[in-house]
Amino acid sequence: MPLRPVRLPRRLAAVAVSLSLIACSALADPDDPSPAQTTSATAALDAAVAALPASTSPVATLLREPGPESCMPWQQAYAETVLRLHTQMMVTSLSCEDAYERPDLYNDYRRFTADRADLLRQAETTTAARLNGDEQDFDSYRTGLANDEAQLAGDVGVSVYCAARQARFHTMETGDFGEYALALTMRRLSSIGGCEASPNAAIDNAP
Numbered sequence: 001m002p003l004r005p006v007r008l009p010r011r012l013a014a015v016a017v018s019l020s021l022i023a024c025s026a027l028a029d030p031d032d033p034s035p036a037q038t039t040s041a042t043a044a045l046d047a048a049v050a051a052l053p054a055s056t057s058p059v060a061t062l063l064r065e066p067g068p069e070s071c072m073p074w075q076q077a078y079a080e081t082v083l084r085l086h087t088q089m090m091v092t093s094l095s096c097e098d099a100y101e102r103p104d105l106y107n108d109y110r111r112f113t114a115d116r117a118d119l120l121r122q123a124e125t126t127t128a129a130r131l132n133g134d135e136q137d138f139d140s141y142r143t144g145l146a147n148d149e150a151q152l153a154g155d156v157g158v159s160v161y162c163a164a165r166q167a168r169f170h171t172m173e174t175g176d177f178g179e180y181a182l183a184l185t186m187r188r189l190s191s192i193g194g195c196e197a198s199p200n201a202a203i204d205n206a207p
Helices: 010-026 033-049 058-063 074-095 103-117 117-130 137-155 158-174 179-190
Strands: none
Touching: 033 058, 033 179, 058 137, 074 103, 074 117, 074 158, 074 179, 103 117, 103 158, 117 158, 137 158, 158 179
């Protein structure tokens, strides 16, 4: 299965444009915390909000662990986590160039995608099989992930979104993306009642 580029539908493109406009005003506010300050606060809050229902608030949704909402085989859960994290990176790269002072952030995301093509392709193949191999269903699934993430960024505001995603973006970009996604997957499965996570991953140290 060839690696499929994530399509940017009109809704996502419109949200991305609005995010850029919001960023101009949000980041100019001298009372806003810096990305580094907010990232530190986000890390401290992460464990406390991980188990909250997604509907509690947009911020709680932003800080939740990626992964399945119900128990599933770890290989399928891992593939879902990989695609969710990759989607987060895409929306971050489209939204946070100014916040991170990295004008080539989207190009960096594209290089990241090319470098991890095999892992991403396997995640797509596994997820497509879970969706009965239907190409249209898979496209809708990936588009839905992108739209949901972009909407989340719009709901919480660019300054908060970019600060909360900064540490994760850096970790995925510079570290072992596969091991990072596996650790988050195992931690997420372990939090679901009656779901036995396997294989035994180091699940306690992922930011």
